[in-house]
């Protein structure tokens with residue numbers, strides 16, 4: 001599943017290739033691709049034709065394109081969705097769900113999705129954010145992210161810190177892997193009750209989250225010049241730089257203690273028992 005750094009790489013690439021252009025025609029090849037759009041496939045295609053794309057934006061793992069009239073094209077990539085830009089004459093692959101051509105006759109945009117969990121939606125903007133995702137909190141790389149507001153809400157939430165980091169209404173864009181990595185860097189146990197966090201610990205955690213996301217972004221490596229933007233491309237970060245996630249039994253890169261794996265929300269939480277001591281009154 002693409003996380004914030006992968007989606008940001010796609011956003012920047014699409015910003016380069018399709019912002020400033022005007023949509024000519026839209027062909028919906030599989031109605032599931034627009035299943036959340038109340039206008040249906042034909043209505044969606046008709047409403048998108050002739051629209052200028054003025055900006056490519058992102059919040060957390062959500063990606064959208066600003067159009068005219070305070071509307072946006074929202075893309076949710078799901079597990080396997082891709083937005084590919086390329087030669088308009090290339091053959092249509094079996095997984096292309098929707099195709100956008102542009103009035104300049106240049107490269108087209110194709111939404112491909114092997115598993116059809118992703119979808120596209122034309123929607124209104126609400127304070128600059130698509131209405132369907134207006135409840136999603138800013139992510140820590142956004143200018144709109146306010147550290148004091150986050151710290152105060154975290155304190156009131158009274159839950160385990162990892163659970164809070166994955167809660168998109170509190171902070172967006174942090175998946176399971178990045179949560180474990182940030183907690184390892186900040187030396188905080190994943191079950192630490194949020195109401196016991198001191199101000200300095202919250203600052204340390206936010207700094208760790210930003211560092212982890214920024215490093216993953218740098219490792220993304222997708223060239224913006226290539227006429228091909230691939231969201232499934234592994235960022236490379238995961239292979240090189242993991243300190244906690246997936247390292248059960250391997251020595252901690254700081255102290256040598258074997259990394260521990262605990263069950264967590266049907267998944268796992270990885271931590272160093274020495275650097276990230278288990279708290280009293282933990283919220284499991």
Ligand SMILES: [Zn+2]
Pocket residue numbers: 252253254255256257272273274275276
């Ligand atoms: Zn350690």
